[in-house]
Amino acid sequence: MTAVAISGVTKVFNPGRPDEVLALSDVDLTVADGEFVSLIGPSGCGKSTLLRLIADLIAPTTGTVTVAGTTAAQARRDQAYGIAFQQAGLFEWRTVRRNVELPLELRGAGRAERRAKAEEMLELVGLSEFAGHYPGQLSGGMQQRVAIARALAVQPPLLLMDEPFGALDEMTRERLQAELLAVCAATGTSTVFVTHSISEAVFLSDRVVVMSARPGRITAAIDVKLPSRDEAGRQAPAYFDKITEVRKALRG
């Protein structure tokens, strides 16, 4: 089964008005179960728009978006995906644990179940001891890890991420990349990951999808097979070859 299937999708913002924008033009993309796909491209290429279409935060002008075998709207109502943005977007009035519990709460999960699940997810991102803290007491990197734990809390088959590490320093970013890969491998989650960092896309992905702007469209899809996704992987010749390949595709 495919996690995401997008066919013939076009997105026009402000149709019929002077400020009409063709954000996406004739996009086709499939993401297989358990696959990690990155979307990369210059700003304005519509990579975030594409992610929001999958999340059913906006609707396509033409074409269809299928998520987990159903429509994007139904998938959203089923909480078939977890999502994380560049801003952690934590609720400052809730403790870390209750932030992670929120999606479960809205699903109507019982108190004990919520708590157990939240503890488990916080364990996964290494923040168990901060469960009782408020977000304002955490660093930016820790907040982002809480946001990831929250996105994973309902154990969705699909994870959508919009530059989740964009605001972090390089060291924190590399550590979170490794954590994210471990989490995805442990849970078998499919992932669509928007980034503007070539090295990040290559290191994380099974496939890097390269987009170009005006109008936004997919110009290349590059399969990546690193010998390993760890420190050794970051120094492998294959890693640098793929970085060069993506960079060339971006220059188009």
Add this chain to the structure above:
Amino acid sequence: MRRVVPPVVVGVLALVLWELTVTLGRVAPFILPAPSAIGAQILEQRGNIVDAALASGANALTGLIGGTLLAILAALAASRFRLLGEVSVPFAAVLNALPIIALAPILNNMFESTSSVPRRLVTGIVVFFPVFLNLLRGLREVDPVHQELMRTYAAGGWTFARKVRLPGALPHLFTGLRQASSLAVIAAVVAEYFGGLQDGLGARITSAAAFTAYPRAWAFVAGACLLGLSFYLVTLLLERLAMPWRTRLIS
């Protein structure tokens, strides 16, 4: 300690300077009495000051609670119904520009002279605006990331209001309440200058001044000051209890 000592030192120095200015400069008591004279009056009149402060405090508290509840309901309605919100803000701004204290004599004539209602009404109206305007702003400002997140959780309007909009507006509500708590005391005291039941601090200040007992008038002013301060501090305490995630008292 570091936060307490400097203001206390400055306060004591100011009192000493005041005392010296009045005694050495031979300032007439009807212009400015010495703090020692005022202090003596505070001691002598302490029973009266407490009684008057309790009367004024009850008026201020009633007006504060009533005005706040109304303001909360109005802000909820104005944020819920778009048209109402658009109409109410300019309307509130116009009413806010009106010197509400000036309504006191009119209201006093509408009720019996033994009624506390006019003073409480004036206080309630004065309190309404800062709470209404601040809370309305808070209810309207929702982090767009929170909005998108709640949409991905398929949260309905009521859930969204309860889990995001209301807790997110709490800081704004307390900004309004902090302003309102001091205003409530001022309104309750000053409303007595224009007649009505004469049992509060305002009436005591005017009658002392009318008998040229200026240190006594100042003693009641000091009482009003303490009353306003305690209202403000209680509001700060409530704010802290309501929002434990905010570590600092005044941000």
